[in-house]
Amino acid sequence: MPFIMLPFLMLWETVSYFEGISFFIQYSAIILSFLGGVLWFDGIHNNRTPxxxxxxxxxxxxxxxxxxxxxxxxxxxxxxxxxxxxxVYEFTLSSLAIWYRSLRIRLTAITIGCHLMIIWLICSTN
Structure with a gap:
């Protein structure tokens, strides 16, 4: 939800420009870190190489x-x-469930779209 809400909260000036960008980057970093944990789990669970x-x-x-x-x-x-x-890297792993792949496609599309909205906001104000 923060990926979707923050760009609109910034457009509606409910959240300040600088806070919105900061919150968005922090949330993006947390989610990216979490997804790295999914790879770590896959590596442990499937006895992958160090x-x-x-x-x-x-x-x-x-x-x-x-x-x-x-x-x-x-x-x-x-x-x-x-x-x-x-x-792209996750899709090279055959061990990930089909439902997970489908979910990742949708969520990644939304995530990238929201990143592009924030990038547009930054570029349009400079």
């Missing part, structure tokens, strides 16, 4: 960098790209 487990930490590190060190626009672009890369 390299797979290390790779499952990349979403967390990407999210952390996006929140801590990057300017908002670059952070949003990288976070959106990370969601896309992550779903």
């Amino acid at each position: 390299l797979f487990l290390y790779l499952s930490m990349i979403p967390l590190l990407t999210a952390w960098l996006g929140v801590i060190w990057l300017p908002p626009l670059l952070s949003l672009i990288i976070l959106a790209a990370a969601f896309i890369v992550l779903i």
